[in-house]
Amino acid sequence: MGTATTIVKQVYEAFGRGDVPAILNLIADEVDWEFVGSTNLPYAGRRKNPKEVADFFAAVAQSEDIHAFEPREFIEANEHITVLGWEDTTVRDTNKKFESEWIHVFTVKNGKITRWRGFLNTAAHYGL
Structure with missing residues (x-):
């Protein structure tokens, strides 16, 4: 397990x-942080700094009550970490x-996260 995975696990x-x-x-x-999803999701979209x-x-806390959130697999490719997980949410x-x-896909450089992408089944989110 490399440094990038250690940092992501700390998250x-x-x-x-x-x-x-x-x-x-x-x-x-300076970060490139984006949850990829419908603009109807209050937390979807791109953020560029820690304040954002x-x-x-x-926005996640305001819109969802997360009962279980489980990162299950960490796949490391140098500075890139892909995390496969599962959640149970209302x-x-x-x-x-x-x-x-x-x-979730992270890029870690010099001990800091510089890029993140998040994806989930947004149809399930909307009960479709």
Whole structure:
């Protein structure tokens, strides 16, 4: 396990504790952070700095009640880490529960996350 994987695992540990400041400490001052999904999702879209990434986490917390969030597999390719995971969540606006596998792709350079992409089954999110 390389340094990049260690840093990414620290992100998930902090997320599990609800410690967003610890996550932000692992993000570069200039970052390319994007959840790929419908513009109907309040946390979808691109962020470029730690403040905007903090807004991403606030939007997730405001829109969803996450019951289980499990990173299950870490695939390392030098500075690139792909994480396969699963979640069990309730959408706050609709009170609909959904489960989805997800994929997160990180790039870590000089000990900081410089790029992140997140994907999940948005159709499940909307109960489709």
